[in-house]
Every structure is written in structure tokens, then in C-alpha cells.
Amino acid sequence: MREVQSPQSMFAALADDMRAALAPGEAFTLWYSAESSEFIRFNRAKVRQAGRVTQATACLRLIRDERHAKSWIALSGDPAADRARLAEGLRQLREALAQLQPDPYLTLEREPWQRSFADEAAPPDTGHVLARIDEAARGLDLVGIYAAGPLYRGFASSFGAFGWHAAQAFHFDWSLFHANGQAVKADYAGNRWDDDEFAGRFAAARAQLEHLGKPARTLAPGDYRAYLAPAALDEVLGMLSWGGFSARSLAQKESPLQRLYDGAAQLSGMVDMDERASGALAPAFGPEGIPRSDAALVRAGLPVARLVYPRSAREYGLEVNCADAGEAPHALALGAGTLAQADALAALGTGLYIGNLWYLNWSDAPAGRMTGMTRFATFWVEDGRIQAPLGTMRFDDSIYGFLGDHLEALTRERQLRVSSGTYGERQTDSSLLPGALTGRLRLTL
Incomplete structure (x- = not known):
């Protein structure tokens, strides 16, 4: 045998x-x-x-x-x-x-x-x-x-x-x-x-x-308090990964996080972001044979490092820490906060519970402004209790707002988000994310 x-x-x-x-x-x-x-x-x-x-x-x-x-x-x-x-x-x-x-x-x-x-x-x-x-x-x-x-x-x-x-x-x-x-x-x-x-x-x-059976509520465009569940936040950070931390995009002034890295804007002091090369679902090396390294990308809302592929390192005099030419994170982690997830609705008080987002895009990439649609169950909350489902709505706001000046809390519990992509093969990308409570998110229609 x-x-x-x-x-x-x-x-x-x-x-x-x-x-x-x-x-x-x-x-x-x-x-x-x-x-x-x-x-x-x-x-x-x-x-x-x-x-x-x-x-x-x-x-x-x-x-x-x-x-x-x-x-x-x-x-x-x-x-x-x-x-x-x-x-x-x-x-x-x-x-x-x-x-x-x-x-x-x-x-x-x-x-x-x-x-x-x-x-x-x-x-x-x-x-x-x-x-x-x-x-x-x-x-x-x-x-x-x-x-x-x-x-x-x-x-x-x-x-x-x-x-x-x-x-x-x-x-x-x-x-x-x-x-x-x-x-x-x-x-x-x-x-x-x-x-x-x-x-x-x-x-x-x-x-x-059970709440979906209640009469739906229609909201006028405007600014609302909102809680973004980890699945919704995953879509937001997925957009940031499109060149946001790329050394080449930053050097060519094409990054949606350009203002952050240039010192013209900052995220909330609660925001810490890391690329995890060790112990993640993705390998600590890439198809081109480049080892990946752990990288502290953002600390207390300020940039610390960028993702650097060897060609960028050679061109801009930087140290390599990234395994592929796209210079995108494969295992992005957002640091936990202090808000218990069970207390998220009470902390929200009155506003939006957003379980998921989709169709995100940049409405003004240099300003870090993105737009997208609510998806599936999004609810209107009053006094910490879900009152009614909301129809699909569009938001358009700057990350320096809802993840910056207006961010009030991140949850203590974090959720592992694993790519569900199976095109050709199962994927190894993942993220580790809390939920986010923001004091203002702008709905446009």
C-alpha cells in the first residue's frame, strides 16, 4: 500500500x-x-x-x-x-x-x-x-x-x-x-x-x-447617532485597505488616508490598527516569496507605519514589511474598546443600529469621504430599545468624522471576520473588529 x-x-x-x-x-x-x-x-x-x-x-x-x-x-x-x-x-x-x-x-x-x-x-x-x-x-x-x-x-x-x-x-x-x-x-x-x-x-x-415584522420607519436625510456592528465596520475598513496603508499610494499622493499620514487629519484617539502577520489565517509570506511582518499601522488615531513591498522599499528608502505588490492588509485588527457589547444599544440611546453595509465607494477619496448603503437589518432605536426596521438608506461621511471626532466608543468584545470568498479557492484574509458607536453619521437619502 x-x-x-x-x-x-x-x-x-x-x-x-x-x-x-x-x-x-x-x-x-x-x-x-x-x-x-x-x-x-x-x-x-x-x-x-x-x-x-x-x-x-x-x-x-x-x-x-x-x-x-x-x-x-x-x-x-x-x-x-x-x-x-x-x-x-x-x-x-x-x-x-x-x-x-x-x-x-x-x-x-x-x-x-x-x-x-x-x-x-x-x-x-x-x-x-x-x-x-x-x-x-x-x-x-x-x-x-x-x-x-x-x-x-x-x-x-x-x-x-x-x-x-x-x-x-x-x-x-x-x-x-x-x-x-x-x-x-x-x-x-x-x-x-x-x-x-x-x-x-x-x-x-x-x-x-422578530423586529422586522414591525412597521418600517422612514428617516429624513440628516445626521444621526449610530452603532456600527462589526460586520458593518468590516466594510468600512475594507475600503480603507484599498491603498489606504500602501507606501506607494502614499508616496504618489493617491491614498484615501493621505491626510492622516500627512498630518492634516487624525482619527479618534481610541483607534489602534495593526496588520497581524503572526498567528493569522493568512500565511506570513506571499506568492512572490516576500515575508510579512507584524505592523502597528495606527496608534491613538495617528499613523505609525505603512505597508511596504520591496519595490516601494527600494524606490522610497523604506523597510519591507509587506508580502504583495498591492500593499493591502490581509489580517487587519482594530483594537478593542471598553464598551460591553451587551450595553451597545443602551449607550446608543436614540439612533441607528447598522448591522451591515454594502456598495461602499469613495465619494471624495482625498478627503477620506465614503458613501454606501445600509444592508439587511438596520433598525431605529429609542431609549436603548429597537423600535422599528429601516428601509435601505445611503450614508455619505468622512472617516475623520464617524471614526474621528465623533467616535464615542468601541466594544470590548471583538469579532473575527473571515473572508467568505470562494472564487477559485477559499481565501485566507481576515479581520478582528469591535463594534463602533459614533455620535454622528450623515444619511443623504
Whole structure:
């Protein structure tokens, strides 16, 4: 019987094969991305579709005389077959290099490094998870999708770099529909399933669902107190990640956080933001072989660091701490506050409870002004109690307002937000966020 190799040993063997196959003057990098994922789709609180996806791909790059080319290769998991596929990829890349001109901007990580992280825990027991979902959703109109299983990332190069990352993650994304067609959206994600945590998340969604049956309230455009749940805040910080912390965008005066980094504006003193390279779902290295580092981006509302890719470091005389050319965070954490989440509505008093946002965009990027729409369950609150659901509304405001001068509190509890993206493969991006209470958020329609 053939011995079953671990994903790490299979990847290491492929890297060794590439080193042995190189001709004089050649160098290579090898990126590995794999998953063994279970997907379960729900409709009307019943399992409607279940399946498993096991896949692995490699990105092989060949470098010679400042020329370089890369090829994405689907792997089968059979060592002999994958060895042959990579050998054929190497042959094709050699032919391609003969047709290419040298790249004067080629950036390579030539320093050897070693990084390894492996979460050895078993994924959540599917039967147990399904029983908890069935118990919680009985009698409700629930739609959703559950995904779970290990994610693998690896990198190796002929320059002596080797990285391995194996992480366990699950994500349950669901909506509860009211008879009137309105819905509450919720999710639960992490690397360890906790019955109490799931029960709390589900109970909160169920309580909101009951409020959707009340007559809707219509608000006039204007300024309102608002509580942004972690899911809503995730959308806001996701917008900031589009060039906000990028060294290149800041150097070229194109960052939406330009005024913050230039000293012309600041966020609230309660705001601390970090990029977490260690212990996160994303690997501490990237496809180009660049190690990632922990970075304190904002402290007490003021900028501390920016995300720097090697090309930016060389051009602007900075220190590298970022793994990809997009210079965007992959594991952004916003520091916790002192407000207990259970007291958020009481602290809000009268105003908006915003559970989620979507269709965000910059209305005036240099000024840090963004716009977007409320999504799913947004409620009008009076005296700390939900009074009525609100229809979809648009906000348009500066982050230096609702996360700056007008920010009143951040919650003590933080929520892990894991990317639910599955286009091509499950993603490893995540964020760790509290809820935010702001004294003013501007609604425009």
C-alpha cells in the first residue's frame, strides 16, 4: 500500500525536484495553494447540497538573465504525476524565456528564510455542526452556506527560502427571512467551533428577525447617532485597505488616508490598527516569496507605519514589511474598546443600529469621504430599545468624522471576520473588529 504523504512533504518534494532540474544560471520560485474543503448549502433550514472540494495548484516561476516567466499548474496529489506536470511546465517556461526581454524592474527576495505554521487541530465535526444549526433554525426560513476544512500555502525558491502554512478555518454565512420578505444576515467564523458563541450569534439574529415584522420607519436625510456592528465596520475598513496603508499610494499622493499620514487629519484617539502577520489565517509570506511582518499601522488615531513591498522599499528608502505588490492588509485588527457589547444599544440611546453595509465607494477619496448603503437589518432605536426596521438608506461621511471626532466608543468584545470568498479557492484574509458607536453619521437619502 502506498504511503500517504502530507501536503507539506509533497510540497517539499516538489521543491526539491525543481532544484535538481535547474540548469546553470537558472533560478525558480514555487508557490503552492491547496485546500480540502467541505461545503454545505442550506435552503429553508434544510441541507440542500453537500460536497467536498480537494484541490491544489502551483505557480512556478523561472528566472534567468533578468528574464522571468510564470505558469500556473493544477496538481493531482499523485507525486509522480505532479512531478511530470512541473517538469513540463519548466520546459515551457524555458521556451518562453527565450522570447522575452530582460525586466529592468525585476524584484526578487534573494535572502534565505524559513517560516512554518501548522494548526494541527481537526476541523469541526460536521455532524455536530449540522445538529446545532438544525436545532437553532427549527421553524425558521434560513438560507446559507457552511464551508470548513484546512487551507495550505507554501513557498520555496532556489535562493534558500521555504515557507509552509497550514490553517484550519470554518465559515457559516446565513440569512433569516421574515414572511414579509425582509432578512437578517449573520455569520460565524473561526478555527474552533464553540457552541455557546454560535448560539449567541444565532439568538441575536433571531431577535432582530422578530423586529422586522414591525412597521418600517422612514428617516429624513440628516445626521444621526449610530452603532456600527462589526460586520458593518468590516466594510468600512475594507475600503480603507484599498491603498489606504500602501507606501506607494502614499508616496504618489493617491491614498484615501493621505491626510492622516500627512498630518492634516487624525482619527479618534481610541483607534489602534495593526496588520497581524503572526498567528493569522493568512500565511506570513506571499506568492512572490516576500515575508510579512507584524505592523502597528495606527496608534491613538495617528499613523505609525505603512505597508511596504520591496519595490516601494527600494524606490522610497523604506523597510519591507509587506508580502504583495498591492500593499493591502490581509489580517487587519482594530483594537478593542471598553464598551460591553451587551450595553451597545443602551449607550446608543436614540439612533441607528447598522448591522451591515454594502456598495461602499469613495465619494471624495482625498478627503477620506465614503458613501454606501445600509444592508439587511438596520433598525431605529429609542431609549436603548429597537423600535422599528429601516428601509435601505445611503450614508455619505468622512472617516475623520464617524471614526474621528465623533467616535464615542468601541466594544470590548471583538469579532473575527473571515473572508467568505470562494472564487477559485477559499481565501485566507481576515479581520478582528469591535463594534463602533459614533455620535454622528450623515444619511443623504
